[in-house]
Amino acid sequence: MLGRRRANAGADAPAIRVTGLEKVYKMGVERVRALDGVDLQINTGEFVAIMGASGSGKSTLMNMLGCLDRPSAGEYELAGIPTRKMSATRLAKVRNERIGFIFQTFELLPRASAIQNVMLPMIYSKKHLFGARGRAKAALRKVGLGDRMRHRPNQLSGGQRQRVAVARALVNDPAILLADEPTGNLDSQTTTEIIGLFTDLHNDGQTIVIVTHEEEVAGYAERIVRLRDGKVFSDMPTSEDPLHTAYLQSIASTAARRANAEAQGAPA
Amino acid sequence: MIVVRLLMQTVVLALGQIWANKVRSLLTTLGIVIGVAAVVATVAAIEGLRGFVLGEFETFGVNKMYLSGQVPRDKRGQVNWREVALTLDEIDAIVEHSPSVTAINPFWSAGGKVEYGEATIGSARVTGIFPAWHDIENRHVIEGRPFNSLDNEQRRYALLINEQTIEELNLPKNPVGEHVLLAGRRFQIVGVVETLDLSEMFGGGESRAEFFVPFQTAMVLNPQGMIGWAVGTISSPDVAEDARAEVDSIMRSLRGLDPEEEPTFQVEILQEHLDRFKTMSAGLIAGATGIVGISLLVGGIGIMNIMLVSVSERTREIGLRKAVGARPLVILIQFLTEAVVLCLMGGAVGIAIGQGIILLLKQIPDAPLEHANMPLWAIALAVGFCAVTGVVFGVFPAIKAARLDPIVALRHD
Numbered sequence: 042m043l044g045r046r047r048a049n050a051g052a053d054a055p056a057i058r059v060t061g062l063e064k065v066y067k068m069g070v071e072r073v074r075a076l077d078g079v080d081l082q083i084n085t086g087e088f089v090a091i092m093g094a095s096g097s098g099k100s101t102l103m104n105m106l107g108c109l110d111r112p113s114a115g116e117y118e119l120a121g122i123p124t125r126k127m128s129a130t131r132l133a134k135v136r137n138e139r140i141g142f143i144f145q146t147f148e149l150l151p152r153a154s155a156i157q158n159v160m161l162p163m164i165y166s167k168k169h170l171f172g173a174r175g176r177a178k179a180a181l182r183k184v185g186l187g188d189r190m191r192h193r194p195n196q197l198s199g200g201q202r203q204r205v206a207v208a209r210a211l212v213n214d215p216a217i218l219l220a221d222e223p224t225g226n227l228d229s230q231t232t233t234e235i236i237g238l239f240t241d242l243h244n245d246g247q248t249i250v251i252v253t254h255e256e257e258v259a260g261y262a263e264r265i266v267r268l269r270d271g272k273v274f275s276d277m278p279t280s281e282d283p284l285h286t287a288y289l290q291s292i293a294s295t296a297a298r299r300a301n302a303e304a305q306g307a308p309a
Numbered sequence: 310m311i312v313v314r315l316l317m318q319t320v321v322l323a324l325g326q327i328w329a330n331k332v333r334s335l336l337t338t339l340g341i342v343i344g345v346a347a348v349v350a351t352v353a354a355i356e357g358l359r360g361f362v363l364g365e366f367e368t369f370g371v372n373k374m375y376l377s378g379q380v381p382r383d384k385r386g387q388v389n390w391r392e393v394a395l396t397l398d399e400i401d402a403i404v405e406h407s408p409s410v411t412a413i414n415p416f417w418s419a420g421g422k423v424e425y426g427e428a429t430i431g432s433a434r435v436t437g438i439f440p441a442w443h444d445i446e447n448r449h450v451i452e453g454r455p456f457n458s459l460d461n462e463q464r465r466y467a468l469l470i471n472e473q474t475i476e477e478l479n480l481p482k483n484p485v486g487e488h489v490l491l492a493g494r495r496f497q498i499v500g501v502v503e504t505l506d507l508s509e510m511f512g513g514g515e516s517r518a519e520f521f522v523p524f525q526t527a528m529v530l531n532p533q534g535m536i537g538w539a540v541g542t543i544s545s546p547d548v549a550e551d552a553r554a555e556v557d558s559i560m561r562s563l564r565g566l567d568p569e570e571e572p573t574f575q576v577e578i579l580q581e582h583l584d585r586f587k588t589m590s591a592g593l594i595a596g597a598t599g600i601v602g603i604s605l606l607v608g609g610i611g612i613m614n615i616m617l618v619s620v621s622e623r624t625r626e627i628g629l630r631k632a633v634g635a636r637p638l639v640i641l642i643q644f645l646t647e648a649v650v651l652c653l654m655g656g657a658v659g660i661a662i663g664q665g666i667i668l669l670l671k672q673i674p675d676a677p678l679e680h681a682n683m684p685l686w687a688i689a690l691a692v693g694f695c696a697v698t699g700v701v702f703g704v705f706p707a708i709k710a711a712r713l714d715p716i717v718a719l720r721h722d
């Protein structure tokens with residue numbers, strides 16, 4: 042039921058197509074080019090990681106993809122439908138029905154229980170007039186929180202909070218799942234759990250785009266897009282990405298060195 | 310369906326929000342609470358007083374007119390009462406020439422000692438009346454018969470008493486036919502009239518023994534007397550002003566007074582007092598309503614202030630709601646609902662407190678407030694005013710919330 046791709050959305054069109062995307066922030070007289078002509082295409086069912094230095098424009102790009110913000114120039118087509126001329130109301134509908142967004146800081150309503158938080162998107166949707174609670178329960182079970190439905194955010198661990206946020210993002214069956222540093226606030230153990238969840242969703246066919254700083258996390262994706270100064274500076278499959286392969290080699294050699302050191306040190 | 314669900318959810322949300330900030334919400338709505346309570350109590354008190362006064366007027370008969378001689382202010386000391394007293398000719402002229410006046414009964418007061426067996430009343434109130442008096446004052450006999458014109462023409466020693474007299478003179482239960490001594494003369498009781506049930510405020514209260522004799526008989530009893538005053542009826546409440554004008558012009562022409570001259574007589578028409586009273590109470594109610602308007606304005610500014618605080622406190626929440634798909638209109642409705650619910654709760658508390666005040670007012674002994682009840686229209690009006698206040702003062706903060714950019718709102722801290 043959840044995480045299944047939408048068959049109706051523009052049959053052959055890619056899930057995401059971005060052309061010449063620009064975002065300029067005006068700060069007084071100063072202008073910051075957060076995005077400077079980004080071209081990007083992400084196909085249905087892909088699992089893409091966006092990487093780049095701090096300030097390279099990753100969050101800015103994600104906000105555009107999530108229809109949370111509007112570009113200064115360029116076009117963004119979601120499943121073949123241009124979004125540039127959409128009204129605020131129309132964009133809200135798109136966010137509600139087609140996009141699941143996961144934030145680094147979870148953004149749960151503090152006074153609401155887990156299930157109430159997950160039900161939030163359905164309040165604003167015409168689709169799930171009935172059975173909203175059932176869907177929310179199913180989503181929570183899917184992220185492994187079947188036994189924490191009545192807990193409030195402050196009664197949950199960081200990883201559990203992020204799982205609630207994932208359940209909320211999934212509950213309306215989005216065409217794309219966007220996550221901006223979803224593991225940025227989590228320890229490595231929990232990071233592995235959450236990224237495992239993403240992998241499962243991807244295996245079910247969910248289109249996923251995540252922003253991350255960690256090569257380890259990016260390693261779960263099929264493809265890595267790297268930004269630098271608001272431009273796409275590299276875009277290739279994970280296995281071919283030189284930076285990523287270098288990273289893999291470095292951890293392999295560190296592991297080898299450590300094993301070596303241990304082997305040498307042991308007799309002494 | 311979706312609208313109903315959304316509305317229900319927003320109301321629940323608003324109540325939750327208000328509950329989460331109990332003290333703040335209470336303080337914010339205090340202006341509205343006090344304003345509504347004060348006005349509700351005031352309106353109820355005025356309505357109560359109105360009901361009471363109208364009831365009294367009803368007992369009196371609103372079509373009544375009172376006529377008497379009057380010494381003009383500028384002629385005090387030069388003219389005495391006897392000179393300005395009404396005459397029977399004047400009474401006849403008015404009945405004949407004033408179309409608005411249907412009947413007049415002049416009073417001739419006599420007085421004296423009344424005796425029956427052992428019982429005496431030292432100085433009884435004895436009044437001479439015409440048969441028309443029964444209809445004019447709406448005081449009909451409950452025993453025996455009323456006066457007729459023969460009683461008057463033949464100056465009979467016939468007597469009408471009220472119920473109180475039976476008690477005071479130790480008369481038999483049905484005293485008709487009994488003889489009593491009035492100023493040394495033997496009068497026969499022909500009938501008993503009801504005692505007027507009026508409050509103290511309107512000259513009622515402790516009821517007294519009353520004696521009525523035919524007008525001509527009273528003149529015989531007290532030849533030095535005069536017509537102290539006369540009571541009449543006008544044909545309908547609408548002709549009150551006409552009646553006054555007619556009587557005024559008839560009396561002026563009979564007494565040779567210029568239209569500008571101070572009259573030597575006085576005309577009182579109850580309806581005019583009633584109209585004045587109605588105008589006054591309507592004015593008071595309008596004033597009270599005005600006060601509620603002002604207090605709601607003041608309260609409304611408080612509401613707006615607190616809603617602005619609420620919007621800025623919950624900017625992140627608004628951002629999140631927008632991020633998951635809340636349309637601007639939905640956010641607007643959410644905050645508007647919260648403001649309206651807040652105002653309505655204030656109004657409800659105010660109405661409850663107002664009712665409490667009314668109950669307390671009713672405890673005051675002798676205050677004519679038994680009828681003090683809050684009219685339904687006042688409750689409806691108060692609720693309506695509160696709702697409108699919520700909308701008017703909630704709309705600006707709500708628009709502010711609805712216009713928030715999702716990503717800007719989410720970054721807010």
Ligand SMILES: Nc1ncnc2c1ncn2[C@@H]1O[C@H](COP(=O)(O)OP(=O)(O)OP(=O)(O)O)[C@@H](O)[C@H]1O
Pocket residue numbers: 066067068073074075093094095096097098099100101102
């Ligand atoms: N609201 C804003 N107003 C002005 N400048 C902004 C705004 N948001 C972002 N920027 C600027 O745009 C650039 C890109 O910011 P963005 O948040 O996209 O970076 P990022 O890649 O997500 O960085 P990080 O890894 O630190 O999250 C930065 O230089 C930032 O200072």
Ligand SMILES: [Mg+2]
Pocket residue numbers: 099100101
């Ligand atoms: Mg970022």
